[in-house]
Amino acid sequence: MIRASIVGASGYAGGELLRILLDHPQVQVAQATSRAHLGEYVYQVHPNLRKRTQLKFSDPAALEPVEALFLALPHGQAQHNIEAYAALAGKIVDLSADFRLRDPEAYRQWYGQPHAAPNWLSKFVYGLPELHRRELAAADYVSGVGCNATAANLALLPLVQADLIAVGSPVIVEIKVGSAESGADGNPGSHHPERANVIRTFSAFGHRHTAEVIQELGLRDVTLTMTSVDLVRGVLATAHAIVKPGVALKDLWQAYRPLAAENPFLRVVREQRGIYRVPEPKILAGSNYADLGFDLDESSGHVVSMCAIDNLMKGAAGTAVQCLNLMLGLDEMTGLGFAGLHPI
């Protein structure tokens, strides 16, 4: 059994990590820290964990050495204490944005201030197993992934890997998101009477996760346009691009199918009948799957590629545990077996 602790466990990603790890057959949760909820039972904040654990939130200042440490702090914090965390644990998975970008200059550009530990950036592997499975098996330090970046990266991965996108084609990724994306702390716009029923394109350009798509896929002209909709968990990315001349629907099948065969959490959804013909985040709540779909207008070469995920699972905590599994040499699906619900 591996002993693991979670720093910043009262947030949504932290709670999801707790849920997964408390049932993980190879991991024992040592500590879950929260400054705001110090001394409370974790089930008082994450009510689904009632009768599952008597663990209480502990003081982040009283962290004990463990084999693996998950950092689930707000962005901008982990970089200031990374040395201390590394002294406590040999394996670290940081879910924040602090160690996702390799280039300190890119960090400064997208996050508006210089990185506090730039020399650590190169020590981290970007934590998306579908892109970095081999490196993760050898890694000690792994970053988390942006949830929107993950939906975009996985939507585009088949097209990029098979080199199907036309040279110079702009890529527009329209991303629709639920309310859990904004985290556990409320804001005026998250007040239920204002947030319910919305279709709110809150960011047309410049979302920070764009940096992760540029870095990981090598795309240059890519835009993430963000729209909030009425859902708690879930992201759907709908990516638009132009394919190379002559690319046909069968070429897309040849790009998507093997990827789903090689990656246990990828599925292709493209049905001719039934209600569920395309990827949908609603059936993914609690699951670690990323569902991919596509369509092509062969006359114009306009391709639409979709990816649906649960932002707290495949977009955060689920992928983080998948990474830990790989780092520990375990089956990457360990502890991530929940199928999702229908209906929901």
Next chain:
Amino acid sequence: MIRASIVGASGYAGGELLRILLDHPQVQVAQATSRAHLGEYVYQVHPNLRKRTQLKFSDPAALEPVEALFLALPHGQAQHNIEAYAALAGKIVDLSADFRLRDPEAYRQWYGQPHAAPNWLSKFVYGLPELHRRELAAADYVSGVGCNATAANLALLPLVQADLIAVGSPVIVEIKVGSAESGADGNPGSHHPERANVIRTFSAFGHRHTAEVIQELGLRDVTLTMTSVDLVRGVLATAHAIVKPGVALKDLWQAYRPLAAENPFLRVVREQRGIYRVPEPKILAGSNYADLGFDLDESSGHVVSMCAIDNLMKGAAGTAVQCLNLMLGLDEMTGLGFAGLHPI
């Protein structure tokens, strides 16, 4: 044209008053105050009013004399300045809980502190036209109504007026409410990821609006049990009681029908076919109707009486304007003609 101002116009009831009064053929809105949003256009807070008015929120300290004043402040504030407000306007409608109860001792009991202007309580008429239409026509000072109290009072009114409830029968009113009830200021429980999808019985006993049901209907053994559900606007009260021996379904019809005939905003909904057989708040958003329904188990005498309203209209701003109309000698429906939407 009557000049009217709204104090505390950035909240939800204040916004609804603005919406109604800006289209009211006999009223001109003079000022709308908000300390927090001083100087902003009212449409920046109430986006439905864009292109309807160039009014800006003004300073509550700079209120000018008008003929009618609506007070839409948080509970506990108006009672401290009622003399000053009365110096500014001959007619006052206070939407808060400050002047709803006639008995200072009852106020102290339900609101936990002594009333700051107890001698003013007797000057106010309780602002529910279905109960006090005549007094309202002669009133200068009118209280608002509690939204849940209104749903309960109107659900029970036909039974009480026709004296159908058995002596000693407890009355249980199960009230289901949307999120707009809690006002425009967020709290941890109103954060969308926590508030969406809830069925949350947040108060089993002792809701403050109970005092208004006791006062207005003369009931003694009455309980309001409150449950939040996933809706923004709307309240449904489902009241349970035991009828006097021998009371039959036809007696209920004779109690409900005339009441709906006499009161322009009351409707009886009891259909044998179609989707809408019972009162439903969803179709009442924006309308001032109160829809009543009932059912009786003749073998046991158990009666169920329902009332659906829009808490911001019939439960707050709509009834307040209805009162002003009566105070001014106008048709009580003036400015309150919106039918509600289907579907919604």
Next chain:
Amino acid sequence: MIRASIVGASGYAGGELLRILLDHPQVQVAQATSRAHLGEYVYQVHPNLRKRTQLKFSDPAALEPVEALFLALPHGQAQHNIEAYAALAGKIVDLSADFRLRDPEAYRQWYGQPHAAPNWLSKFVYGLPELHRRELAAADYVSGVGCNATAANLALLPLVQADLIAVGSPVIVEIKVGSAESGADGNPGSHHPERANVIRTFSAFGHRHTAEVIQELGLRDVTLTMTSVDLVRGVLATAHAIVKPGVALKDLWQAYRPLAAENPFLRVVREQRGIYRVPEPKILAGSNYADLGFDLDESSGHVVSMCAIDNLMKGAAGTAVQCLNLMLGLDEMTGLGFAGLHPI
């Protein structure tokens, strides 16, 4: 007073027409037909109309002559009886897709079968006042508008009128829609447990309303991508294009502002503060406004233009009444004064 009848009044657009026209100061509703609900009170199907009218659904075979006729039938029906309808009324507004396209060949291409009354197509004016106000004033026959086409056309109108879109730029319009779009008849996918919480990109290419965008704006390379979200009423179109070299944000302001000034139902929403900074359909339920927003990445020339509407109002019944007002020489806002609700 103008006498008007509604054919196919039990559907959602028909119900909305009823709601508007029953309160319209210049129109008297003569008949509302429904084969399925023949003889029922209209309020049994449209429960918001209870106590507003005692009108019953009448037989479409018993239509009487009137001055104006609204046809709210399913697509493909009106074209078979247009001669008969024209014999009954001098003014016709058809809300279906039957008379929207000028070119019979385009109709055949997009709707999959030849038009049954191709010689009538040229007699109809496309019923979007923001594009055809003058022609509508002289028209006897007016088509309705596709709701998604309207959101797309109005999102793109400022860019097209000011000629800001780069030559050869593809236009991608990502449209998010509520469930009322699919009409009053259920289908397996509209069953609440399946339809709730969805983000479902049900059509990547080839939506029929594309034909109306091509025809009305003269665009050639335009795609409508359709995504269902969890909302009843409302459409948001988010349009992507590349602007001509040198176009800056100030040029966009100069394109949008005058359009909103000239058209009473257009508003520009582009705020720097508050919760409502961009167009949102949720606050438009029941209103006839179309809210426009925009953003520009000046470095790449990528423009995003948004339009939010209530699909049953500005996207159907509201615009149809606006057209009738123009046909009758009335103020185009007559009967369409509802501001919409906040919160909702």
Next chain:
Amino acid sequence: MIRASIVGASGYAGGELLRILLDHPQVQVAQATSRAHLGEYVYQVHPNLRKRTQLKFSDPAALEPVEALFLALPHGQAQHNIEAYAALAGKIVDLSADFRLRDPEAYRQWYGQPHAAPNWLSKFVYGLPELHRRELAAADYVSGVGCNATAANLALLPLVQADLIAVGSPVIVEIKVGSAESGADGNPGSHHPERANVIRTFSAFGHRHTAEVIQELGLRDVTLTMTSVDLVRGVLATAHAIVKPGVALKDLWQAYRPLAAENPFLRVVREQRGIYRVPEPKILAGSNYADLGFDLDESSGHVVSMCAIDNLMKGAAGTAVQCLNLMLGLDEMTGLGFAGLHPI
């Protein structure tokens, strides 16, 4: 490994059984029948099962012998073929209402027609482990449970077991339910535009599940009042009764606590702080827990007892698998370990 088949596997309870059993360590799914979806992959109907199984729906006429059979047919069907099913499997769990009532006369009264296999009624054990754990361990034939009956029975169980309800006290159970309760087949009232946002008290008296509360708890004067709210999965029962003279809050704690200690799927939720102070179905989606809460007005003796469940889990498929576990001598939690999600 036990071989088990599911008859009627395309409905919601059938899909939930499939989800659970495909991951159950002691059960192998042999067949899943569906007449309507014969030959389709089960994941085409239950999209959460994609990549989990290649099982196809098989013909109910081609059922093979197995050790355990789950019947998930619409009410009224299993009773006609129970002999045939019993010839195929030694253990049967029937989720329909067919074998829940012991008394054929009670069946006739509540279901409106005589039972087709009345001699089989006494062979079945009512499948609620919290009431019949010992009998279930020895049973071959087990009925399912009504979801609303289960919420009511578990809400009232602590009060009944500790004999706290006053003699002659009527019991009113106000039950709020999500849309999945009505099953996988749509109806006009389940069309999303009509079903979204509802608070619809669709049944004031006489719900059939009342019969199960009468039978199992021995209560005589009990009413189930049913209200639909906007949620897919979930039931909350709020039960009202009068306690015996002198019963105090501490007596309630003594009634609830041991019950939760003895039953692995019962939890008491009664917190003084945090957002989740009372039972809430939203956090139970996919879990088999039943969360209990209570409050007492000591002055009047009015007790309110609450039970929240996922109607498809503890109210149907989850409890059915829990029963099978007991029938097979397994730990009753086997295969039912999912914790539920927060937030959701």
